[in-house]
Amino acid sequence: MATLQLGILVSGSGTNLQTILDATADGRLDARVRIVISNRPDAAAIGRASRAGIASRVISHKAFDGRRSFELALVHALREAGAEWIVLAGFMRVLTPAFLDAFPMRVINIHPALLPSFPGMDAQGQALASGVRVAGCTVHLVDSGTDTGPIIAQSVVPVLQNDTRDSLAARILQREHQLLFEVLRWISQDRLTVYAATNQQRARVQLDDVNPWFGLDPMP
Numbered sequence: 001m002a003t004l005q006l007g008i009l010v011s012g013s014g015t016n017l018q019t020i021l022d023a024t025a026d027g028r029l030d031a032r033v034r035i036v037i038s039n040r041p042d043a044a045a046i047g048r049a050s051r052a053g054i055a056s057r058v059i060s061h062k063a064f065d066g067r068r069s070f071e072l073a074l075v076h077a078l079r080e081a082g083a084e085w086i087v088l089a090g091f092m093r094v095l096t097p098a099f100l101d102a103f104p105m106r107v108i109n110i111h112p113a114l115l116p117s118f119p120g121m122d123a124q125g126q127a128l129a130s131g132v133r134v135a136g137c138t139v140h141l142v143d144s145g146t147d148t149g150p151i152i153a154q155s156v157v158p159v160l161q162n163d164t165r166d167s168l169a170a171r172i173l174q175r176e177h178q179l180l181f182e183v184l185r186w187i188s189q190d191r192l193t194v195y196a197a198t199n200q201q202r203a204r205v206q207l208d209d210v211n212p213w214f215g216l217d218p219m220p
């Protein structure tokens with residue numbers, strides 16, 4: 001199996017990025033991070049990439065006339081760096097087909113909710129406000145909707161009586177790190193098959209010989 005060639009898009013603190021950097025550095029993940037790109041110059045994630053000796057760039061959406069030219073600049077930089085799979089690790093921009101068509105079914109996102117519930121911004125706050133008893137995170141393939149693409153795997157955490165938005169977000173974030181690592185490992189092991197949409201069924205992902213309800217006890 002070929003080493004995964006990753007391009008990682010970030011906007012913020014980059015703890016999910018750090019998980020990937022650590023796992024590639026110590027050999028738990030057969031992947032190479034070719035480039036980290038942030039749309040925000042002040043993202044702490046950029047410092048994480050530099051400390052790990054990984055190439056990074058800031059490509060600010062504000063420097064472009066519109067979405068399309070911003071996204072084409074991202075595509076250019078990712079291709080130039082040799083990235084084949086793209087990970088949105090806390091990347092806070094919606095991507096359109098201008099970007100997605102360049103890496104068909106090879107863009108994954110980590111979202112801090114059990115999709116299809118609570119897509120979009122402040123998923124953890126939405127979960128808390130709704131009164132759900134369990135929350136969690138989802139890794140999915142990205143399509144042009146907001147957090148609507150085919151689900152790869154999910155992980156559940158409890159919502160506790162005295163949770164605040166931040167305490168719940170911290171519990172979910174810890175699980176995000178584990179889930180993202182697991183999914184990338186499955187991809188690196190060729191365990192993921194994507195079935196395109198048909199008239200009867202939307203696109204879906206099949207996983208071979210893994211536990212896609214990660215974090216729960218194995219089902220009987």
Ligand code: GRF
Pocket residue numbers: 011012013014015016017045089090091110111112173176
């Ligand atoms: C994570 O909760 C991610 O799911 C969300 O933004 C947060 C980013 O965290 N989209 P980090 O930048 O990986 O630390």
